[in-house]
Amino acid sequence: MHCPFCGNNESRVIDSREAPDGVRRRRECMRCELRFTTYERVHSMPLMIAKRDGRREAFSSEKLERSLRTACAKRPLEVGAISKMVVNIENELHKLSKAEVEARVIGEMCIERLKILDRVAYIRFASVYRDFQDVDSFTKEVEALAETPDEDDGSKSQLRLIEDDVPRLARRGRRRRARHG
Missing domain, CATH: 1.10.246 (Serum Albumin; Chain A, Domain 1)
Incomplete structure (x- = not known):
C-alpha cells in the first residue's frame, strides 16, 4: 500500500474495522509516519x-x-x-x-x-x-x-426544532449555590 503523502510502500495497520461494504483499515506510513485510511472490498464480477x-x-x-x-x-x-x-x-x-x-x-x-x-x-x-x-x-x-399509509410518523425525516433542546440545555447550565453559614 503506497502512502498518499510520500509514496512509500511500507505501512503498518493500526486499526481494522468492518465497514458496510468491506473492511476499513487505518494505516501509518513507516517513512513519514503520517496516517491514512484504506478500504478493502471484495471485487466481484463486473455487472x-x-x-x-x-x-x-x-x-x-x-x-x-x-x-x-x-x-x-x-x-x-x-x-x-x-x-x-x-x-x-x-x-x-x-x-x-x-x-x-x-x-x-x-x-x-x-x-x-x-x-x-x-x-x-x-x-x-x-x-x-x-x-x-x-x-x-x-x-x-x-x-x-x-x-398509501405512511410507514413513518414524520419524526424520522423531520428535523428537530431548536426549542426541543432548550430545556435540556437549561438544566445543564444550572449550578447549585453553595451555602455559607
Missing part, C-alpha cells in the same frame, strides 16, 4: 446493465448515487442514508448472481427504498424514472402515494 434502448453499460455505483442524491436534494435525510442505500442496492444486485441486470430492476429497487425513506424524493425520482407522458399520469402517481 452489466441492459438499458431500455438496448445499450449495455457497466454498473456504476457512483452514477446510482448521483441520481439518488439529485432526487433527495434539500431533503432532511440522515447523513449517509443515500450511500447506505447504494451499498444495499449493489449488494442485492450481486446476490442475484447475474452478469446482466435490466435497468428497470435497479429503478424499481430505488423506487421501493425512496418510497420508505422520503416521499418527496420518491416522487422526484419516479417523475424521471417512470417518464410520465402527461400531467394526468403524474397526478395519478401522487394520488396513489397519498392513499
